[in-house]
Amino acid sequence: MLKDITIGQFFPGTSVIHKMDARVKLLLTAAFIVMLFIADSLRALCVGIAFTLIVYPISGIPIKMMWKSVKPIIPIVIITALLNLFFIRTGNVYWKWKFIKITSEGVDTASFMAIRIICLIIGSSILTYTTSPIDLTDAIERLLSPLKKLKVPVHELAMMMTIALRFIPTLIEETDKIMSAQKARGADIETGGPVKKAKALIPILIPLFVASFRHAEELALAMECRCYHGGEGRTRMKQLHLSWRDLAGTVFVCLFFAGVIVVNHIVK
């Protein structure tokens, strides 16, 4: 039951996008997001849609997986669209009933917003689906490394992130075990009002807390035993390399970025 939750949601594959350098992917995703936000009309946004429609099949991620990450934000998309639909009152009136007025501008903005959010989610999901969490934290560490000069503990932050990611499955497993054990003693987690339900969580949360502290202590000890002393002078097992793929990807994104700017100007 708890095991069904996907976290980090990395989907292993062999596509060009999977093989790209995580740093480049991260920057290009950021560029893609900027691209979506500078597009100021539905027409300019079409360039973003085209980009998504081209990149998504290349990534080789099954539709089912993608739907899984889009589904949770559908309510937000609907609410945003409805708010825009009903509260924008300028433009040609399509339909009117009492105080409700649906206008052309309302429809335009609503669909514009909805498409933008969906593209945003698909784009960033492609990043997380094609990049393992470890590569991602590595990339973040590398990209932020100039901040080391400003005494920002970049390596430590990245290490914390890696450890946190590493322990999510462990803690999920632990939670499962504790839940089973307390259920075996007749704990009733499913039924009752909110107060009763919250109270029923105590027998699960306390052992889980104790377990997390125990894991933290053990891990700290194990790291010290292997002479871990922070990031200074550390080499890495996986070297990040730039290749033709990264160049191609960058050129590709730049072209679409330029496309959005051009369309923006032409429409004006």
Place this chain on the structure above:
Amino acid sequence: MAVIKTEGLTYVYGEGTPFRKVAVDHIDLEIEEGEFVGIIGHTGSGKSTLIQHFNGLLKPTEGSVYIDGEKLWDDKAKLRPIRFKVGLVFQYPEYQLFEETVYKDIAFGPKNMGLDDDEIDRRIKETARMVGLKPEMLEKSPFDLSGGQKRRVAIAGVMAMNPKVLILDEPASGLDPKGRERILSMLKDYHKQTGNTVLLVSHSMEDIAKNAQKILVMNKAKLFCYDETVKVFHRSEELRQMGLSVPQITRVFDRLKAMGIGLDDDVYTVKYAAELVLSMLKRREG
């Protein structure tokens, strides 16, 4: 009537994913009331998955489980009473302790049963005595106890529900020899005093040989056999092929037999072996 009965019990992990794995494969089993059953099997043979079906924590993918003649999973509301009837002590049960005091932690199960305070108090005192916890320990925080004591508190927490069937998954693992001995003799006493059914999962053949009347052997998700202890240890060659073993003392007597000193084929406890050797010596003298 069998207290636990399974028919074609099958459980599959991760159905419909690339990680699909059959953990328990078509198991037909009948365990009679009042027995002390040892469950053995290689790591990953499906022991833990099997026992979690007996109190309705896992729902069979196929087949059915009957407790006291009552079929599980027909009515989900009836699962909770089943958990009071079949007490399950997980591996490393001390990690599930959560209350401020030992007393309160042991009370968790009985309280969930809806018993009144006097009855709960009586049961706590009784189980505490049975597992060898001194009365002054009941007011301590469970987190201040030693590993062995914590383990006994956790076991007491399940025993206090007075389940008709008590199932323990490796209750002695990770303890020192003295702690092991203590837990196992406590289980033996519990079985003798209450007459309840006890199922003990263990990797130690010595522990099983000393306590169990019958042994259930799991191999690669299938039930290899369920028979009397003597008969199971008789098949030492097959057990060895499964990566299991027979008690050390049985191995000693097997080698003696190979050397031409055949005393008895069914030696599986040191106590019996000692008697056998002594009587042989006596015969020689006499």
